[in-house]
Amino acid sequence: MAARDLAIVAYAHTKFARRSGRSPFAIAGELLEQILDRAGLDKRDIDGLAITPALAEASNPFWSNFMVDYLGLTVGWLQTTDLGGATALANVARAAAAIRAGLCETVLILGADAAMVETHSSYGGYRSEWEQVQGLPGPPGEFGMLMHRYMHVHRLDPEALAKIAVSQRAGAVRNENAYEAFRKPISREDYFASRLIADPIRLLDCVMPLDGGVALLMMSSEKARRLGFRKAAHPTGYAEITNIRADDPLADILETGHAIVGPKALAAAGLRPTDIRVLHPYDDFTFAVLMQLEQMGFCERGGGSRFILETDILFSGDLPINPGGGQLSTGQPGLAGGFVNLVEAVIQILGQAGERQVRDNRNALVAGIGMIPLLRNWGTSNALVLEASA
């Protein structure tokens, strides 16, 4: 994707809420209206739709058809991607491929979920056969195991995790779409006082599932120019890998797919880690942020704590990390969680972040984590480089 031939020209973002009573379709409707108003386009201009599954509609085998029907869209390309938190970035790449293949011209990339309203998902397989039977509290349990292993091999400074939580919260305070209860600063003392969930994971290391959604509009850069869009976020590098070391039962769980996809996405964009101005790592847990920095080459293995503590990661800092609050402090809208990191990258590049606008918005690296398998790290790792119009 080194060419800047594709352009994300507009975004939509609902306010995240707890137990809102809204369905994912209602949230998607709000997103459609908002993005059409922002882009100044007619709904007939949209001829492609890429969506995430929703926990609230997981039992619906015709989810994407229902979605276009409820939204009144006729499309030439329609896609649901079930890569969990990695879906948002993955759908940018899939939409890019569809536009380049001539299957459609203008794609709405949308994630909407109402995780707190009703959950119709049933994982089955090894989740019910092993994790649930063992009383493992889902992702916090798996991440607790991952962290303990890391702490056995490397030094993990809890001050670094506290700094991630506190710094991202400062962004959420300035983000009108963040969950309202998260728009209050927290201190390092608050972090250390939060209760243990699955040792060593604390409450303030974890995301909170909420209701809400995000959407983006992507088209060719040529079409964007023709329609008069002056600013855009261009996807210039992407890589994805799922189920690394599938046949190694003793694989080191501290090695993740980001060690592969981070360098690959950067190389595709012709950039190095030191060229990146803003980082949007997937943040279901504070520790995930630290691991992605190490694995993608921003610091050495085991150097994550020091890197975080020595870098100004605030939205106003030298290398902002999740300047809008990330999922930790904006909230995780169910299976649309990965969109939180992606949309903030787009908002910053479009220069529409208001009080939390970063100083240098020429580029950003966004990373995704999809699905937590049994006794490993995560299922899908992906990374996307976005660059501002020259």
Added chain:
Amino acid sequence: MSGSPSADQRPVPRPSDFSLPFWAATKERRLLLQYCRDSGRYQFFARPVSLFTGKRNLEWREASGKGRVYTYTTVHHPPTPAWAAHVPYVVGSIELDEGVRIMAHVVNCAPETVEIGMRVRLAWESRGEFNLPVFEPE
């Protein structure tokens, strides 16, 4: 672990068609692993094919039940009310001498004494109609 079996609301294993031999053997307190006849390697959890070849040339073999703690988490906040009477408990990733890791509770020791690298051996705990493999310090 406390509570009478009838009061135990914790989830019970729901075997799949290809994991049923594993669970059936737990009734006799035998820990079975899938063994790939072509590569000579073990795998956990049950798969429909060999992870190493993609073929179905698999058999079930009894494991030694010996291994070490690869990593673990101590659960303090019960994931569902059924677990409330059991916290804190240790869920471990146990590396068996056969070259696989299995998820199981580490029992018969105080949670704070569990360490990565600690040698453990197989024990059993009943759950529904099956038994669950658990591990205790060697």
